[in-house]
Amino acid sequence: MTDNTPKTDEQxxxxxxxxxxxxxxxxxxxxxxxxxxxxxxxLNDMTDAEDLVQETFLKVYKKKHAYREIAxxxxxxxxxxxxxxxxxxxKRKRRKTYTMSAxxxxxxxxxxxxxxxxxxxxxxxxxAGEEIMKxxxxxxxxxxxxxxxxxxxxxxxxxxSTILDxxxxxxxxxxxxxxxxxxxxxxxxxx
Amino acid sequence: xxxxxxxxxxxxxxxxxxxxxxxEIKARVDSHLAICNACFSVFQELTQVISQLxxxxxxxxxxxxxxxxxxxxxxxxxxxxxxxxxxxxYTRIAxxxxxxxxxxxxxxxxxxxxxxxxxxxxMNTYTEQQNAQPIQENFLVGLTDSITAGQTDSLQSHPSxxxxxxxxxxxxxxxx
Numbered sequence: 482m483t484d485n486t487p488k489t490d491e492q493x494x495x496x497x498x499x500x501x502x503x504x505x506x507x508x509x510x511x512x513x514x515x516x517x518x519x520x521x522x523x524l525n526d527m528t529d530a531e532d533l534v535q536e537t538f539l540k541v542y543k544k545k546h547a548y549r550e551i552a553x554x555x556x557x558x559x560x561x562x563x564x565x566x567x568x569x570x571x572k573r574k575r576r577k578t579y580t581m582s583a584x585x586x587x588x589x590x591x592x593x594x595x596x597x598x599x600x601x602x603x604x605x606x607x608x609a610g611e612e613i614m615k616x617x618x619x620x621x622x623x624x625x626x627x628x629x630x631x632x633x634x635x636x637x638x639x640x641x642s643t644i645l646d647x648x649x650x651x652x653x654x655x656x657x658x659x660x661x662x663x664x665x666x667x668x669x670x671x672x
Numbered sequence: 673x674x675x676x677x678x679x680x681x682x683x684x685x686x687x688x689x690x691x692x693x694x695x696e697i698k699a700r701v702d703s704h705l706a707i708c709n710a711c712f713s714v715f716q717e718l719t720q721v722i723s724q725l726x727x728x729x730x731x732x733x734x735x736x737x738x739x740x741x742x743x744x745x746x747x748x749x750x751x752x753x754x755x756x757x758x759x760x761x762y763t764r765i766a767x768x769x770x771x772x773x774x775x776x777x778x779x780x781x782x783x784x785x786x787x788x789x790x791x792x793x794x795m796n797t798y799t800e801q802q803n804a805q806p807i808q809e810n811f812l813v814g815l816t817d818s819i820t821a822g823q824t825d826s827l828q829s830h831p832s833x834x835x836x837x838x839x840x841x842x843x844x845x846x847x848x
Contacts (some may be wrong), residue, residue, distance in 0.1 A: 506738065506742075509738055509741060510738065513733045513737055513738070514730070514731070514732050514733055517731050517732070517733050518730055518731050521731050527731075531733060531734060531737065534733065534737075535737070535740065535741050535744060538741055539741070539744060539745065539748065542745055543748075610724070610727075610728055610729060613721070613724050613725060613728065614728075628725070632722055632725040632726065633725055633726075633728060635726070653686060653687065654683075656686050657682075657683055657685060657686035657687075660685070660686060660718055660721060660722065661682060661685070661714070661718065663721050664714060664717045664718045664721050667717070667721060668717065
């Protein structure tokens with residue numbers, strides 16, 4: 482009698498730590514789309530986002546023994562991806578590549594987001610989606626991160642608290658302020 | 673935000689939407705939203721924003737993503753092996769030993785080989801069959817063979833005698 486219950490992430494990483502590389506491939510398949518959705522919202526570039534997600538998995542591969550079962554595997558991998566995404570954003574700012582997020586609304590002309598990026602899988606089926614993306618991109622970094630984690634990735638407050646290493650109360654407060662900021666930004670865009 | 677109460681109520685919106693507020697605070701929010709159009713408007717827009725965020729089109733990775741990743745891992749493993757080889761302390765020690773051996777070999781070759789010009793030490797091993805370089809007249813006048821003892825000449829004999837292979841080399845000073 483075989484057990485068809487899918488293995489948990491923690492079981493898979495334990496098997497991978499034991500040398501089973503197929504377990505690693507299973508984890509890649511489970512998390513690649515979740516991570517690309519997470520990272521893409523930071524970078525707004527599909528090629529860069531895929532590179533960054535691959536770098537995340539490379540780190541997981543090389544540092545597999547750094548994972549300890551005191552935390553969920555999902556929070557560990559999101560932490561790695563989030564740190565890489567923030568580093569990339571800081572590098573872009575240093576290179577003085579002015580993105581929408583680097584300029585205030587006064588400096589920006591409002592133009593619709595270019596959805597034709599020549600990459601796969603990106604379909605914005607409504608103008609509202611473009612509006613939302615622009616509004617998220619213009620949030621200050623702490624609010625942007627929390628919005629992506631809570632309202633797009635739908636992670637729990639507990640997980641977000643672990644990933645960002647901030648108290649639960651701060652998470653809830655920041656979520657609220659980020660949503661209000663988004664609402665304010667969208668009202669401005671619609672004027 | 674019209675007043676402190678509005679500010680307080682807006683701060684509760686996330687908890688209200690998560691249904692995590694106490695019954696007292698939830699009732700307070702409900703009462704305020706019933707009478708404050710501004711806050712009610714913000715609350716409605718906020719609900720709409722959250723709904724739009726949840727409805728964002730999900731993105732997928734490219735079809736080659738996993739294969740490309742495994743290729744990168746394989747290349748990375750090979751690089752690591754080469755780096756380990758070059759940076760290995762055993763490799764370094766072996767390299768230094770080989771280099772040192774080479775230097776010693778060249779040095780010894782230069783020391784031993786008498787053919788090399790300008791190497792005064794090579795002269796010590798010069799055999800008697802080789803032609804010696806001229807020496808100052810004051811020191812060497814003639815070479816007497818011990819077998820042909822008694823040969824005399826006008827030169828005075830000097831007590832210093834060098835014996836080598838049954839041949840006597842008398843150091844004499846020549847008188848002119």
